[in-house]
Amino acid sequence: MNEILEILISVFVLSFAFSIFPAPTTFFSFHHFLAIVATVGAGFALHELGHRFVALHFGCKARFRMWSGGLIFALVLSLITQGALIFAAPGAVYIYGKKISKKENGMISAAGPLMNILLAIAFWIFELFFPHFKSVTSIGVIINLWLGFFNLLPVFPLDGEKVKRWDISIWSALLIFSASVYVLYLLF
Helix, strand or coil, X not given: CCHHHHHHHHHHHHHHXXXXXXXXXXXXXXXXXXXXXXXXXXXXXXXXXXXXXXXXXXXXXXXXXXXXXXXXXXXXXXHHCCCCCCCCCCEEEEEECXXXXXXXHHHHHHHHHHHHHHHHHHHHHHHHHCXXXXXXXXXXXXXXXXXXXXXXXXXCCCHHHHHHHHCHHHHHHHHHHHHHHHHHXXXX
């Protein structure tokens, strides 16, 4: 299947799973769904591109491959829990063409969650300057922090396992940074 098509399918399914998450209104809102598509799309795409660009920097070839089982599980779990729990693992960037070191693999793996954390901060800053977009920016902050935090869990095949194996202090710093941004966002 075409890589762009696989990314678009993944974005749509993840967006639907996240749209089940309690909306700001009691009824389904098309505006809310579009906000989720935009924020999940940006977060997911930049997460995967982060992996890809760092891999390319190290001279590797990289390609996103959709994981149908992960998409189905995300959708079913979100439906069962009414959006309270979302397993966001729609696929991964596969790296090939060159043997990479543990450090390179760790850096490639850290790039995705770091992109989510930075994107969450960007949405937050945008919200501070344009508060009338809060219905969209707050979704962008929360979803991207969730994607970054989830991917930092030290469980194979998630990014966190590879980052922790490479350097536990960098893994800890990213996890603490992600959680800190979330707490600060909730407080302010």
